[in-house]
Amino acid sequence: MKFAGLLVLPAGFFLSVAAIVLFPAQSAASRAAFVLCGLAVEGLGLTVAFRGHMEARREQP
Amino acid sequence: MNPSAAGPLPVAPVLSETACALCFVLLPLALLAIAGVALINTGLGRSRSAAQALLGNLAIVAVTAIVFALVGATFTGAINGSSHTFQLAGKPWNWIGAGPLFLGGLSSAPLQSQLGLLFEFLAVALAALIPWGSGADRWRLVAGCAAAAVTAAIVFPLLAHWVWNDGWLSRLGVNFSLGSGFLDPGGAGTIHVLGGLSALAVIWIAGPRKGKFPKEGFSTALPGHNAIYVLFGCFVALVGWLALNAAGALLWLHSPLTALPATALSTLLAASGALAAAFTVTRVRFGKPDASLCANGWLSGLVASSACAAVITPIQALVVGVIAGIATPLLVEVFELAVSIDDPSGAISVHAVGGLLGLLAAGIFAEQTGQFLAQLIGIAALLGVILPLVYGLFWLLNCIVPFRVDPDGERIGMDLHELGGGAYPEFVIHRDDSYR
Numbered sequence: 142m143k144f145a146g147l148l149v150l151p152a153g154f155f156l157s158v159a160a161i162v163l164f165p166a167q168s169a170a171s172r173a174a175f176v177l178c179g180l181a182v183e184g185l186g187l188t189v190a191f192r193g194h195m196e197a198r199r200e201q202p
Numbered sequence: 203m204n205p206s207a208a209g210p211l212p213v214a215p216v217l218s219e220t221a222c223a224l225c226f227v228l229l230p231l232a233l234l235a236i237a238g239v240a241l242i243n244t245g246l247g248r249s250r251s252a253a254q255a256l257l258g259n260l261a262i263v264a265v266t267a268i269v270f271a272l273v274g275a276t277f278t279g280a281i282n283g284s285s286h287t288f289q290l291a292g293k294p295w296n297w298i299g300a301g302p303l304f305l306g307g308l309s310s311a312p313l314q315s316q317l318g319l320l321f322e323f324l325a326v327a328l329a330a331l332i333p334w335g336s337g338a339d340r341w342r343l344v345a346g347c348a349a350a351a352v353t354a355a356i357v358f359p360l361l362a363h364w365v366w367n368d369g370w371l372s373r374l375g376v377n378f379s380l381g382s383g384f385l386d387p388g389g390a391g392t393i394h395v396l397g398g399l400s401a402l403a404v405i406w407i408a409g410p411r412k413g414k415f416p417k418e419g420f421s422t423a424l425p426g427h428n429a430i431y432v433l434f435g436c437f438v439a440l441v442g443w444l445a446l447n448a449a450g451a452l453l454w455l456h457s458p459l460t461a462l463p464a465t466a467l468s469t470l471l472a473a474s475g476a477l478a479a480a481f482t483v484t485r486v487r488f489g490k491p492d493a494s495l496c497a498n499g500w501l502s503g504l505v506a507s508s509a510c511a512a513v514i515t516p517i518q519a520l521v522v523g524v525i526a527g528i529a530t531p532l533l534v535e536v537f538e539l540a541v542s543i544d545d546p547s548g549a550i551s552v553h554a555v556g557g558l559l560g561l562l563a564a565g566i567f568a569e570q571t572g573q574f575l576a577q578l579i580g581i582a583a584l585l586g587v588i589l590p591l592v593y594g595l596f597w598l599l600n601c602i603v604p605f606r607v608d609p610d611g612e613r614i615g616m617d618l619h620e621l622g623g624g625a626y627p628e629f630v631i632h633r634d635d636s637y638r
Binding site for chain 1: 290291293374378379380406410415541542543571572575578579581582583585586587589590593594
């Protein structure tokens with residue numbers, strides 16, 4: 142589960158980079174929204190990774 | 203991908219001889235930041251691992267210096283130096299340096315580049331030291347040095363090139379009209395967030411100290427053994443940070459000399475605000491101020507100032523420090539109690555979160571349009587690329603050089619197990635009730 146969370150993190154990064162590649166400088170609001178979505182995906186990935194760590198801790202004898 | 207020379211890039215302003223001389227005086231003083239963090243790391247660990255902890259700090263500085271000189275400096279590159287770029291959406295993406303191997307041609311390089319390299323030597327040592335405190339009392343010395351070597355050879359050079367040496371993050375302003383590009387003159391992201399995320403990876407891999415999280419009940423408090431080291435380390439670190447932030451402002455922002463007093467004042471006020479806030483929070487929370495959490499608060503203020511001291515006003519720095527000081531003690535508690543993270547030095551709260559706060563503040567208080575977005579993209583790169591990369595590399599390293607000491611070593615302490623002698627041989631070693 143931790144690995145799954147860590148794999149989600151680069152997806153959020155690529156979303157953020159896609160924002161500046163796809164939208165011109167004039168579309169500042171769209172850019173910002175895309176970048177924030179990317180960060181939200183990264184937040185999700187971090188949450189999953191932390192949950193994975195907690196579950197692994199619980200399973201330990 | 204094609205290696206490209208400096209040609210197409212605009213030439214960075216050349217520092218005056220006075221600025222270079224001042225930088226050369228400041229950089230050795232920045233070593234005190236390393237000394238301060240080393241003292242804090244040692245003081246927050248346990249007495250039976252104190253000698254191993256301080257020797258580890260020293261060994262990590264040595265290992266990073268050697269590895270960075272042999273390999274890391276090549277990939278870090280230099281401003282206007284050779285690098286590898288690729289084209290995407292019609293823009294150049296400069297992603298890694300292609301400097302000479304083994305510090306070749308150093309003496310003939312411009313003075314500014316040589317000073318930048320010296321700054322990076324100090325920065326990589328500090329970044330590699332940060333996780334050492336988080337792995338205290340169970341992370342083997344050899345494994346700590348191996349992890350420092352990986353940081354100095356691969357992770358830090360990649361990030362430092364992106365942020366400081368004309369990498370894609372520093373060119374966000376030129377290529378995508380995002381303010382002045384990603385701003386991090388003092389290394390909040392390049393040093394501290396990297397160090398904090400490395401600490402998280404180490405904790406995830408090595409696991410908690412024996413007895414920290416018993417099967418039943420709350421986590422066990424394993425307090426640091428020497429509050430004097432910790433608090434004196436805070437004083438020492440302040441001097442180092444003043445030097446590091448001023449040198450960073452000169453080297454990476456080309457700030458005029460007249461801006462340096464304000465940078466120093468912002469650094470001091472961020473730390474002071476953070477200490478006042480941490481003092482108040484712990485006083486309210488526990489009835490009395492907590493020395494180690496106050497020290498963590500002070501340090502998180504300094505960390506936050508690394509990103510923004512040179513670009514915001516001293517009063518804004520005070521506000522940033524107060525926010526960092528409120529967040530740090532609360533986050534230390536949350537990480538320990540809610541998510542079972544055993545972080546003896548509080549590196550994740552202090553360095554990772556403090557650094558991210560500073561980077562955000564540099565964007566919030568900046569006057570240029572798009573600066574906040576540039577900072578967010580930098581943060582996305584730190585979390586989305588650097589954390590998985592560090593975790594993956596450390597996970598592989600753990601398969602070759604196991605991070606965690608064997609149970610017997612943990613029981614008798616790292617000093618006796620790894621060094622054969624304790625830091626305080628005249629002290630009576632008594633039974634540890636938390637170890638069962």
